[in-house]
Amino acid sequence: MDYLINIDNGGTLTDVCVAGEEGIFYTKTLTTPTDLSECFFNGIKQAAEEVTGSNDPAPLLQKTDIIRYSSTQGTNALVERKGPAIGILTDDKDFRDQIRFDETTSELFDELVGDRVSVIDATEDATALDSVVVRAVNTLTTAGAERLVVAVSDQAKEKEVKRIF
Structure with missing residues (x-):
């Protein structure tokens, strides 16, 4: 496995953690509630910058085996029935x-x-x-x-x- 990317979409910030042989890399981006794909892709680009030195996500994604996505907002809404x-x-x-x-x-x-x-x-x-x-x-x-x-x-x-x- 080259990389494992974990993304957690929160109310204010979206956290991205990339784990690989070189270590663990963290980055954050603002959550975009009107279009969660925007903060998802911004986070991937920032993670690519951290890991590869380029904000082009293709090299990082080509070496990624698993992407896990979670939504604190969504989980809380479901669990609390307050969404x-x-x-x-x-x-x-x-x-x-x-x-x-x-x-x-x-x-x-x-x-x-x-x-x-x-x-x-x-x-x-x-x-x-x-x-x-x-x-x-x-x-x-x-x-x-x-x-x-x-x-x-x-x-x-x-x-x-x-x-x-």
Whole structure:
């Protein structure tokens, strides 16, 4: 094993720890709550700078066997049942059938999401999609959603939906 990368996303800071034969390297970056991928990739770039001397993550990632990601925010929200109310914006009317619900999972889903789900037709043209997404977001936030999860089957369309709001 060349490298093991551990990333912990926290409320204010995201910690990155890289372990390898050369030692253990630590770095921190600001958490970006509106897009957690941003702090994830910023952390990887900073870790690459620490380990390889270049902020190009490719050499570090090519020699990485395992990346472990944890979210203190997410873990606390689940354990304490105090997370923000989540709304789901999807194009899959059957998405619930794809989740393996047991009693605990079902209870957790009901507490965090409930009926704050909007199913849209993501195949609409750009103008129509704007209106559909704005209506769906308004419906979800009016229902109490504080955070939105966008899960659209086509990656390009998902990016387009996210761009709208």
